Amino acid sequence: MKKWRPFASMPEQYIGLQEVINKQLEVAQPLLTEEQMEQINFTLIEALYTNKQVYLTYYKKGFIQFVDSLGNYLPVIDLA
Amino acid sequence: MDYGQLPNRVIICIDMKSFFASVSCVIRRLDPLKTKLAVVGDVKRSGSVVLAATPLLKKEGIKTGSRLFDIPKRKDIHVVNPSMERYIKASNYISSLVLQYVAPEDFHAYSIDELFIDATASLHLFARTPEELAHRILHEIYRKTRLTATAGIGPNLLLAKVSLDHEAKHSPTGVAYWRYEDIPFKLWSIHPMKGFWGISSATERRLNRLGIYTIKELALSSKEMLQKEFGVLGEEIHQHANGIDFSRISDVYIPSSRSFGKSQILFRDYTSRKEVELLLLELLDDVCFRLRMHQVVAQTIHLSIGYSKQTGGGFSRQKKMGRVSNLSQDIFPYCLTILHTHDSGMPIRSIGISLSNTSIQEEEQMGLFEDIDQRDRAYALAKTIDEIRLRYGKNSVLRASSYLDHSTARYRNGLIGGHKK
Numbered sequence: 001m002k003k004w005r006p007f008a009s010m011p012e013q014y015i016g017l018q019e020v021i022n023k024q025l026e027v028a029q030p031l032l033t034e035e036q037m038e039q040i041n042f043t044l045i046e047a048l049y050t051n052k053q054v055y056l057t058y059y060k061k062g063f064i065q066f067v068d069s070l071g072n073y074l075p076v077i078d079l080a
Numbered sequence: 081m082d083y084g085q086l087p088n089r090v091i092i093c094i095d096m097k098s099f100f101a102s103v104s105c106v107i108r109r110l111d112p113l114k115t116k117l118a119v120v121g122d123v124k125r126s127g128s129v130v131l132a133a134t135p136l137l138k139k140e141g142i143k144t145g146s147r148l149f150d151i152p153k154r155k156d157i158h159v160v161n162p163s164m165e166r167y168i169k170a171s172n173y174i175s176s177l178v179l180q181y182v183a184p185e186d187f188h189a190y191s192i193d194e195l196f197i198d199a200t201a202s203l204h205l206f207a208r209t210p211e212e213l214a215h216r217i218l219h220e221i222y223r224k225t226r227l228t229a230t231a232g233i234g235p236n237l238l239l240a241k242v243s244l245d246h247e248a249k250h251s252p253t254g255v256a257y258w259r260y261e262d263i264p265f266k267l268w269s270i271h272p273m274k275g276f277w278g279i280s281s282a283t284e285r286r287l288n289r290l291g292i293y294t295i296k297e298l299a300l301s302s303k304e305m306l307q308k309e310f311g312v313l314g315e316e317i318h319q320h321a322n323g324i325d326f327s328r329i330s331d332v333y334i335p336s337s338r339s340f341g342k343s344q345i346l347f348r349d350y351t352s353r354k355e356v357e358l359l360l361l362e363l364l365d366d367v368c369f370r371l372r373m374h375q376v377v378a379q380t381i382h383l384s385i386g387y388s389k390q391t392g393g394g395f396s397r398q399k400k401m402g403r404v405s406n407l408s409q410d411i412f413p414y415c416l417t418i419l420h421t422h423d424s425g426m427p428i429r430s431i432g433i434s435l436s437n438t439s440i441q442e443e444e445q446m447g448l449f450e451d452i453d454q455r456d457r458a459y460a461l462a463k464t465i466d467e468i469r470l471r472y473g474k475n476s477v478l479r480a481s482s483y484l485d486h487s488t489a490r491y492r493n494g495l496i497g498g499h500k501k
Contacts (some may be wrong), residue, residue, distance in 0.1 A: 006188075006190050012497075024179060
């Protein structure tokens with residue numbers, strides 16, 4: 001594609017284009033039903049008291065994020 | 081010619097009709113196809129260049145490159161300043177529409193108003209034929225933006241592009257499809273040769289000297305002879321004349337080292353060298369800022385100076401620097417050396433600086449006798465200034481010299497691509 005390289009006289013265009021492409025990868029925030037939330041809550045409480053390992057994913061800024069159980073920890077603010 | 085071995089993909093090249101002028105119409109709620117509108121650099125300067133004109137105005141002889149004073153002052157002719165930010169926004173919105181039909185890997189933005197897609201893999205999802213897909217995309221663009229586009233289709237990028245330039249743009253349907261078997265009839269009848277993609281008037285003259293006057297003659301001439309005259313390029317234009325192009329959109333070309341540059345044509349002739357030095361410093365500041373944003377350092381500086389029209393000429397020289405850098409204060413002395421070595425002292429009308437031979441900043445090697453602390457402080461200072469400029473705009477921190485009358489920095493910081501935002 002060497003000969004078809006654009007003469008990028010305005011870098012602003014390509015910055016905006018990259019944003020469009022990145023935006024395409026974003027997913028809508030998943031909506032949890034009452035039951036699903038309760039289910040997650042039970043699983044967490046169980047894990048907490050039986051000291052079992054859990055695998056966590058969460059939604060942030062358009063992406064499903066993974067929690068690295070070795071390095072990171074996920075601060076939980078409200079346990080009540 | 082056996083075309084069976086050659087790439088046979090579905091490449092569509094889409095071009096926006098009179099893009100700048102049409103967007104300027106739409107934002108004023110005017111119909112681009114029924115309005116006579118010209119976009120000029122600055123409506124207050126009668127010598128301003130026309131950047132774009134709507135098709136109806138083009139019919140009256142006004143085209144890109146005409147001057148503002150060439151446009152008759154009439155009620156039905158609109159003359160407006162550019163809106164570069166809107167053009168970029170519109171271009172990116174159109175890209176987002178097209179990206180519904182192909183993966184980003186199969187999408188290539190060729191310029192602000194031209195793009196290529198490789199629809200080989202996704203065609204079957206949206207249409208039965210390439211033409212149908214092209215019409216569908218053009219229709220969607222029109223429905224959502226009121227902007228007209230045209231599309232050329234081909235088995236490779238070259239045929240898509242030339243079918244667009246030589247048929248689709250002039251056809252009432254706005255779509256053209258050139259296949260390999262059309263080459264003898266369509267491609268070879270393109271005349272003059274310089275209208276063909278990749279052939280400039282200079283190349284055409286050189287071809288004429290070899291006795292080649294048509295695309296057909298070029299296609300049937302010996303590859304060796306062209307290679308002898310043009311080098312690698314010779315083989316390329318020989319292939320193009322035969323409608324052959326092996327490029328694939330998904331093969332992204334990554335240059336081993338990027339160069340960063342900026343140039344400007346001055347509003348008047350500058351005779352005082354002190355003034356030119358200031359303009360060069362401002363230009364260099366801007367290029368260095370971009371280098372730092374990309375976290376690269378450069379090894380070579382390239383300076384171009386153009387003298388005023390009366391004198392004509394100019395020079396363009398480069399110099400390798402003793403150390404790699406992205407700080408203006410390191411590079412500026414080299415810039416001055418080039419200027420004063422080659423300058424003839426004539427009035428200057430255009431200046432340009434480009435920094436090349438770039439490498440990643442972290443890999444930079446320290447000099448043995450250098451004061452490392454001082455360098456770190458210089459970098460920290462540059463970084464702080466960059467951050468302020470990023471947050472509060474390019475005019476938030478300036479050199480005091482940019483407040484002198486002959487400075488252009490403050491004015492140019494309000495521009496995109498050299499034109500009004």
